[in-house]
Amino acid sequence: MSTNNIRIAVQKSGRLSDDSLKLFKECGIKFESGGSKLRSISSNFPIEFLFLRDDDIPGYVEDGVADLGVVGLNVLMEHTRKVEIVKELGFSKCRLSLAIPRSETYTDLSQFEGKSIATSYPNLTNQFLQKNGVNAEMHEISGSVEIAPSIGLAEGICDIVSTGGTLLSNGLKEVATVFQSQAVMISNNALSAEKQAILNKLLFRIDSVQRGQN
Numbered sequence: 001m002s003t004n005n006i007r008i009a010v011q012k013s014g015r016l017s018d019d020s021l022k023l024f025k026e027c028g029i030k031f032e033s034g035g036s037k038l039r040s041i042s043s044n045f046p047i048e049f050l051f052l053r054d055d056d057i058p059g060y061v062e063d064g065v066a067d068l069g070v071v072g073l074n075v076l077m078e079h080t081r082k083v084e085i086v087k088e089l090g091f092s093k094c095r096l097s098l099a100i101p102r103s104e105t106y107t108d109l110s111q112f113e114g115k116s117i118a119t120s121y122p123n124l125t126n127q128f129l130q131k132n133g134v135n136a137e138m139h140e141i142s143g144s145v146e147i148a149p150s151i152g153l154a155e156g157i158c159d160i161v162s163t164g165g166t167l168l169s170n171g172l173k174e175v176a177t178v179f180q181s182q183a184v185m186i187s188n189n190a191l192s193a194e195k196q197a198i199l200n201k202l203l204f205r206i207d208s209v210q211r212g213q214n
């Protein structure tokens, strides 16, 4: 194995995976993916892929376990990370939104004052509300957030939305957008000159792919 490979962490399976793999293939990079494989070295570009859970990607890039990563801005921004955003990738677009039961009337954000909100993004949600002068109680849960109001766990939720279909089918309505997200490429802050050169080459190819799509 060459030590000169740049190492990139991508989501193993989920809403970022297909478009991430497609992007690198469109860049002309050949590698195997799928199945139970957790790492893969390209046969024609100095890059090694690590297939991981998306939540772990920012930390691995910050620690230098991976040099680069592809992750949703929502996951990246929930915690303070010393990494650099090197490219907005334009896919996996979604938003983090506040929602309440459909049967309730919505006036404005002050309605959330003193209320409890179930979310996987307590920091982003709280920062947004505080900026708007609202103090609410964050109830952090890691999944199935939409169920929280109907089981009495919280009065509202703050979750990732793309079409709003999931909210609707759980009797909720979207009332405010907290954060707009898309997939981004991040890099470790201390890349060697050699790795920086590989990254530049990669970014050049990504730019060409993106230009071709516009």
Ligand code: ATP
Pocket (backbone or CB within 6 Å): 011, 012, 013, 014, 015, 016, 052, 053, 054, 055, 071, 072, 073, 074, 075, 092, 093, 094, 160, 161, 162, 163, 181, 182, 183
């Ligand atoms: P993992 O098993 O890797 O932890 P996950 O279940 O946490 O996966 P996914 O649902 O695959 O995560 O979502 C990954 C990312 O894709 C999200 O953090 C977000 O940036 C984006 N995303 C989530 N939902 C949507 C959606 N409905 N449409 C588009 N992008 C989305």
Ligand code: ZN
Pocket (backbone or CB within 6 Å): 053, 054, 055
């Ligand atoms: Zn995840």
